[in-house]
Amino acid sequence: MAPSIPTEQYAQVFEKNGGPLEYKKIPVAKPASDEVLVNIKFSGVCHTDLHALNGDWPLATKLPLVGGHEGAGVVVAKGDLAQDIEIGDHVGVKWINGSCLACSFCQQSDEPLCAHALLSGYTVDGSFQQYAIAKAAHVARIDKSIPLDAIAPVLCAGITVYKGLKESGARPGETVAIVGAGGGLGSLACQYAKAMGLQVIGIDTGEDKKKMVTGELGAETFIDFAKSTNLVKDVQAATADGLGPHAVLLVAVNEKPFQQAAEYVRPRGTVICIGLPAGAYLRAPVFESVIKMVTIKGSYVGNRKDTAEALEFYRRGLIKAPFKVVGLSELPMVYEKMRAGAIAGRYVLDTSK
Amino acid sequence: MAPSIPTEQYAQVFEKNGGPLEYKKIPVAKPASDEVLVNIKFSGVCHTDLHALNGDWPLATKLPLVGGHEGAGVVVAKGDLAQDIEIGDHVGVKWINGSCLACSFCQQSDEPLCAHALLSGYTVDGSFQQYAIAKAAHVARIDKSIPLDAIAPVLCAGITVYKGLKESGARPGETVAIVGAGGGLGSLACQYAKAMGLQVIGIDTGEDKKKMVTGELGAETFIDFAKSTNLVKDVQAATADGLGPHAVLLVAVNEKPFQQAAEYVRPRGTVICIGLPAGAYLRAPVFESVIKMVTIKGSYVGNRKDTAEALEFYRRGLIKAPFKVVGLSELPMVYEKMRAGAIAGRYVLDTSK
Amino acid sequence: MAPSIPTEQYAQVFEKNGGPLEYKKIPVAKPASDEVLVNIKFSGVCHTDLHALNGDWPLATKLPLVGGHEGAGVVVAKGDLAQDIEIGDHVGVKWINGSCLACSFCQQSDEPLCAHALLSGYTVDGSFQQYAIAKAAHVARIDKSIPLDAIAPVLCAGITVYKGLKESGARPGETVAIVGAGGGLGSLACQYAKAMGLQVIGIDTGEDKKKMVTGELGAETFIDFAKSTNLVKDVQAATADGLGPHAVLLVAVNEKPFQQAAEYVRPRGTVICIGLPAGAYLRAPVFESVIKMVTIKGSYVGNRKDTAEALEFYRRGLIKAPFKVVGLSELPMVYEKMRAGAIAGRYVLDTSK
Amino acid sequence: MAPSIPTEQYAQVFEKNGGPLEYKKIPVAKPASDEVLVNIKFSGVCHTDLHALNGDWPLATKLPLVGGHEGAGVVVAKGDLAQDIEIGDHVGVKWINGSCLACSFCQQSDEPLCAHALLSGYTVDGSFQQYAIAKAAHVARIDKSIPLDAIAPVLCAGITVYKGLKESGARPGETVAIVGAGGGLGSLACQYAKAMGLQVIGIDTGEDKKKMVTGELGAETFIDFAKSTNLVKDVQAATADGLGPHAVLLVAVNEKPFQQAAEYVRPRGTVICIGLPAGAYLRAPVFESVIKMVTIKGSYVGNRKDTAEALEFYRRGLIKAPFKVVGLSELPMVYEKMRAGAIAGRYVLDTSK
Ligand SMILES: [Zn+2]
Ligand SMILES: [Zn+2]
Ligand SMILES: [Zn+2]
Ligand SMILES: [Zn+2]
Ligand SMILES: [Zn+2]
Ligand SMILES: [Zn+2]
Ligand SMILES: [Zn+2]
Ligand SMILES: [Zn+2]
The missing domain is CATH 3.40.50.720 (NAD(P)-binding Rossmann-like Domain)
Known part of the structure; x- marks a missing residue:
């Protein structure tokens, strides 16, 4: 039985760098043939998200933008080329949302260096929403024994x-x-x-x-x-x-x-x-x-192989990453603490709240 | 028939950093059990030699010092442990004169990183003399088809x-x-x-x-x-x-x-x-x-394997290094030109002059 | 102006291992979203093609099959995901026709080890036809300075x-x-x-x-x-x-x-x-x-990076590969010589004949 | 105070391949300039020793021979070139007793491939005696926190x-x-x-x-x-x-x-x-x-770096190797059990018995 997918969802959006952030309903996108639609259950928040909001880096963000690049959730729809992934699979939407898979860097497994790489929550909408799009070849495969809230921050920092x-x-x-x-x-x-x-x-x-x-x-x-x-x-x-x-x-x-x-x-x-x-x-x-x-x-972020390996260490119980869950609606509060340098451990957003 | 070895020889010596250089007769040393005595025929001159004379670097030189670390010559005596080298062999006295061959760096073929490395023309007397001492395990093996004047500068720069x-x-x-x-x-x-x-x-x-x-x-x-x-x-x-x-x-x-x-x-x-x-x-x-x-x-200088490989490229005729020969006695003139930035190509000293 | 693509074309086909080969007209396929259609100009012939025809190996071939995996030609149509390739580009259809680009081997640039790899002229139709399908991410990019007949055999052996x-x-x-x-x-x-x-x-x-x-x-x-x-x-x-x-x-x-x-x-x-x-x-x-x-x-065949590198050596004029051109219709004669062990150099088929 | 070194010692010796073994007194050797004399406290026994006694391999042993290549002991004398090792240091006499340190294999840290490698208990006398000679550059350095009986078998198998x-x-x-x-x-x-x-x-x-x-x-x-x-x-x-x-x-x-x-x-x-x-x-x-x-x-035996690394894992408490101590005089009994395939764990010989 296919999951029922709503046409609208909650997201944290900003129209221009510097903000403000708006927590509001936006449409749910449909996956292209090489994409999946992921029902994000939890998303970590990291400094990069704040840099994106601020527009700190010498690389422009998409605008308006849904930030977030540490999303853990469930595949609810997929394009016809996504053959090695099933509806119901647990996956992670990470910083590298997609890459061309054809350039010389992709050919040598350096997808993070791909000039056409899509960056979640930066050049494409990310995980601060309930339903996010990602390239099927790039989503992290998450074993079902792993709790989705716990793994979210590992998808970036880990x-x-x-x-x-x-x-x-x-x-x-x-x-x-x-x-x-x-x-x-x-x-x-x-x-x-x-x-x-x-x-x-x-x-x-x-x-x-x-x-x-x-x-x-x-x-x-x-x-x-x-x-x-x-x-x-x-x-x-x-x-x-x-x-x-x-x-x-x-x-x-x-x-x-x-x-x-x-x-x-x-x-x-x-x-x-x-x-x-x-x-x-x-x-x-x-x-x-x-x-x-x-x-x-x-050293930048990992490629897909690094991702799989890093998650496997987690699955084996060798890595602990303390975190605190708050609602997606509370993102501004998290940024506030981040600005104040007052964060110990990671905040994870529950997209249902 | 063993070569006849004089007890005295010509050398370029300085007593303190800054000079002056003296071209004079000094005693010929005797090799220890793990050393060879090399009759230097030709020696290249490089900026390092001038740095050593000047005392430019944060590492003290031996004093008094015979400089030079691009010496090409013939083995005329050897210690009893030097079993893989023969009197008459052509060899090069290079920057790394010797190393302990036992520390963790020597164990991993990084002799240049050995804390006990001896540096020709810097911490031990070098190739600006007619008879130089070097560790048998470290002298470069030079094929007899290679002219000794031409190879001298390759021993360092190459x-x-x-x-x-x-x-x-x-x-x-x-x-x-x-x-x-x-x-x-x-x-x-x-x-x-x-x-x-x-x-x-x-x-x-x-x-x-x-x-x-x-x-x-x-x-x-x-x-x-x-x-x-x-x-x-x-x-x-x-x-x-x-x-x-x-x-x-x-x-x-x-x-x-x-x-x-x-x-x-x-x-x-x-x-x-x-x-x-x-x-x-x-x-x-x-x-x-x-x-x-x-x-x-x-990247610092090569180890012994790099040395052998670099010389092999030369032996195969793939490398040309233009040079100009002058007498060992003319070293001050070479330094003069070096100071003036007026050197094109390398100067090579003929120790017989 | 888009090239005009016929609906039918000549091909060498066999219905079952052992043959016989039939030189006949078959339909031209349409590329899927991640594929290109290549107007094969020339195709090399190698022993693997004969092994495929014979059914020599412990891996079943597609049947009926158009053999050939050394095809050089021109892109005449492409799917919408094939964004880094243009109509008119010169490309090669090689042994690895496509791979999943998502499994652990594809992730580490070992596409030849992909369990889902498509093999030209073996598990999918190959280059012994005028119009062949291949995955856009996998076709070899051929610089236009390179003659298509000469490069064909390099696409496999090289x-x-x-x-x-x-x-x-x-x-x-x-x-x-x-x-x-x-x-x-x-x-x-x-x-x-x-x-x-x-x-x-x-x-x-x-x-x-x-x-x-x-x-x-x-x-x-x-x-x-x-x-x-x-x-x-x-x-x-x-x-x-x-x-x-x-x-x-x-x-x-x-x-x-x-x-x-x-x-x-x-x-x-x-x-x-x-x-x-x-x-x-x-x-x-x-x-x-x-x-x-x-x-x-x-060592099996090269991945996409190896392919690009090998072709670049050719482009630079460092590789010569003698070959002899005959018509596609003459493939049986080539196999005959191969069976007799009477081939010197490579045969290349001109698909227009 | 220098340790007192006897002129005679107990050893297990055989005159020809096949035996018999003799437990008897033989002279204590003196170290050459690049050697150390090690007072072997304990020695492991491994199948290689039995192969050496039998003459099983296509490589001749020294004869007469003192076997053993897993000796752990204390340096009691050293040659003048052995500068990085002190009287009283704990060391291991292992399979590679010495190597030329100058050939192309030694230059690339592959001492076990040295054509001039000396093999303890095979081409030179080994550790089935109370005082063994080994090249200073090659003896394994053993931290004093490590028991000498326990480490003996690790020197080979580990x-x-x-x-x-x-x-x-x-x-x-x-x-x-x-x-x-x-x-x-x-x-x-x-x-x-x-x-x-x-x-x-x-x-x-x-x-x-x-x-x-x-x-x-x-x-x-x-x-x-x-x-x-x-x-x-x-x-x-x-x-x-x-x-x-x-x-x-x-x-x-x-x-x-x-x-x-x-x-x-x-x-x-x-x-x-x-x-x-x-x-x-x-x-x-x-x-x-x-x-x-x-x-x-x-994969053959380790080089000196591998040795140091393997011993460091042991020192950190990550490796356990069960063993049973018997006297050096009981070596024939150990071989007997080995021949019968009746050994569980390793036997270690106490050279004082
Ligand atoms: Zn790319
Ligand atoms: Zn992050
Ligand atoms: Zn060293
Ligand atoms: Zn130099
Ligand atoms: Zn694959
Ligand atoms: Zn082929
Ligand atoms: Zn050696
Ligand atoms: Zn052993």
Whole structure:
């Protein structure tokens, strides 16, 4: 029996960058032949959504726009080319909504680099609505054993940090330093790193974070950057041979930590830069970078394979991501807290409220 | 019949950084059990030697010092552990004079990263003398079909650019942009790139360099950075699909070209930074580097395997490196020209003069 | 102006494995939304086509079937999802006609491993007709500077050997032995290997082949397996250090050459097995394979990226593939020669005759 | 204070292949400049030792010979070139006793492939004595927190399986099937695989092994090959998507499991062959191997880096290896049990008894 699909639905929409947001009824779209229509049950909210609303980045958003790129829901309709997906399947609508699947980047599994990539909640309408459209080849497949509210934020942050860890080239047994270990991305990064057999040096500040990072998140060491008088030395000392971590994951990039990372990373090591602070610059001393053969690498979001792999770690019970559910109608309140820097953990929107 | 080894020899020595250089007789050393004594026939001169004399870098030199790290000569004595090398073999004394062969870097073939590495003409006496000591496991093996004067500069510049090209990860058929294509390192890089099946975009300035780069050096394209009004666009347009080169080799690093490289390199591409300008910084915009997944990587000198491979390309006749021979006694004149920026091609010192 | 498309066309069809082939008029199909209709101008003929006709392999063919998987032609119609391709574009219809683009193999760019892959001239109608259907995302893009008759056989053999060389992991400067160097696949393999900066040891038999392999095909060495009394020793002696080639490409697999390959390949080397002789087995001694850490790897056809790369080498003028043009109606004659083992070079069918 | 070194010691010696073994006093050797003298405290016993005694392999042993290659002890003397190791350090004397550190294999960290490699207990005297000689650059560094009796067998079996898992290319989250999971090598392989973030399918037979493999060894699944009526199907069904394991580790190679491995491994997967059964052959169907792009790879013992990494996993408490201590004098009894196939777990010899 096919699900009954309404013609109208609730959504959070804005007409121009800067807002305001309107919570209102809009029409439900119909999927094209290579698309699916997803009944979004829950959607995470992340900083990117706020950047999109603000128009912070050097890339224009669609307008008017329904934001959101961490939507978890159920397939309720599909085009005729969507042959490997069924009505009723659980799927995720993520940042990469679709790509051309034909360009040289798509050909090499780098769909996030596709010049024709569609971005959920940015260049196409996203998950802050009850029924969202996404390309069938791109929606994340979610095992039915996974709760849809819990997985929503993993669809963005989880995949992104997993991808960053893969890109770092760090092998099981090696050590990765995670800068911002106690934050939203960082706490997921610690868990993925551990599940990947890596040893973790968590870098952040505060006793609560220390307890969490070395406790439930499984890091071997915690370094409080606010207390350290010599961060470079302390990070290197946290590795068994004193040579520093094999990789550094910068999940809260600003120029200062970046430069330190290039200093404390092990020779031949890799500094992975994740996250998109407006206007920031990477900066590293040439002499030291060359004689240490340091690699500095930007890592964007995961491709479809990364997505499947990241979700599989979650399904196996290796990743926990605390979250708090509020109604879709309460999105402005979430943004308010985000602006105030007052968010601990992730907010997940229940689209039925 | 063992060669007769004198007890004294000519060398260029300095007592303190800044000089002066003295051309005088000094004793000939005896090899330890894991060393060889090499009768240096010819030695190249490179900027590193001048940096060593000046004391430009944040790493102290041995004092007094015999400089030079591009020595080509003949083994005249060896320690008892040097079992795979014979008296009469042709060998090269290169930048990495020796390393511990036991630390974690040496274990992974990264001898240049060994904390105990000995640096010819920097932390140990080098090739600006007639008889130099080097670790047997580290001297470059030179096929006897190769002229010793011609190979001398290749022992430094050739290996370095070959290593950089390897580190770039560019595969045959892909495109590499070489910044400084018409210079000493650049002209070798063009030839190695071509021999490795890469397509080359040479970036430099002047009609003479254009002719050389696209002529004998084999580059597909030349871009004159002084004439280009939009270098980023021009470099990208020089690739068949307009997406930019897969790799960029910065052989004449300064901050300006570096930032441009991060802009014109293809998404997923790699910018390799070679050379050690005092005090320079790598700098790249975070946003673009992340969404393009750009890699920036320092590449130092080659290891022993890289050395053997680079010399093999030369032996096969695929690499030409123009040079001019003068006597060892004329080293001050060479430095003078170097300081004045008036050197075209490499100077090679004949230690018999 | 859209091209005029007939409703009927000539094709070579068979109703059941074993034949007979019928040269007759059949309807022209219409492309689905993700497909293109290609006016095939020329099609190569390869052993696979004969295997398909015979029903030699443990995989059933579509019936009735139009064979052929080396078709070069012009796009004359396309579905609405085919946005990156234009009417008039030159394209190739190759073995992999289409794939799901969504399974885990397609996600990692291994479309040839897709369980839903469509095989031209095997599970779907192929290029032995004037108008063929293919998935838009999968047709090879052919630069208009390339003659369509000349490129046809490259679409199969060229891509296959290029892929095999990539899979071998051999790096520029290293040595690859090509077993069957003078044959159809082998002669392309020699040229691709050379263009990729590899040194080639051609293994085959006869003075004509020797002349061709070391002449126009660019191999460093030729070894006549019929004259060699110790092939293992001779192949190893053909490398500068006597340790054997870094890779071996078996383009004419049978059990004997395979076992020898595992013996003469360099320790840590790779033996790539291409081609699909019915019922053959790989066989290698465990002891030697383990202590030499030999890798034996099957390589199938290229993915879309490999295809684009292989064609780009051709476009650059680095690959020559001799061929002989006959009419599509003459296909039975070509098969006759193939059965008799009397083909030198490739036959290409002109679909207008 | 330097340790007092006796001039004579107890050892197990044989004069010719086939034996007999003699437990007797022999002189203590003196280390050359690049060697250390190790006071062996404990030595594991493995099948290789029995093969050496028997002369089973196509490689001659030194004669007379002191066997043993799993020795754990304390450095009591060293040559003057052994600068990174101190008297009193805990070290392991393993299969690769030394290598030239200069050939092309040593240059690329493949010391086990060195043509001049010295093999403990095979081409040089090994660890079945109280004082053994080994090359300083090659002895395994053992952290003092690790008990010397427990680590002895890990020096061979642990490193070997860890190397095999690395060579497989399986990434964290992927699945590896271990054939012989309940045996000596297999039980270590299960634990290393788990520590490396892999999912394990243990293949072996019997209820006891099932309990151990899925219990303390951490495998996700156990398949009893004696009970399975379709091993290929059962192994593939044990992976989440039914496509089979990404890698297979054959720790108890014989021809039957090998061929099955090539069948049930995932397309693009790797079959790693460890262990050296005399006279066995790898065998795989060409057609399936090619269209599935299967890799079959021999993996020998680890290099120095692998050794350090494998021991670090042990130090972190992630690996357990049950063992039973008997006196060095009781070696003949151990061989007796080995011949009878009656060994569960490893025997470790206490050289003081
Ligand atoms: Zn694309
Ligand atoms: Zn997000
Ligand atoms: Zn070292
Ligand atoms: Zn130099
Ligand atoms: Zn597929
Ligand atoms: Zn073909
Ligand atoms: Zn060696
Ligand atoms: Zn053993």
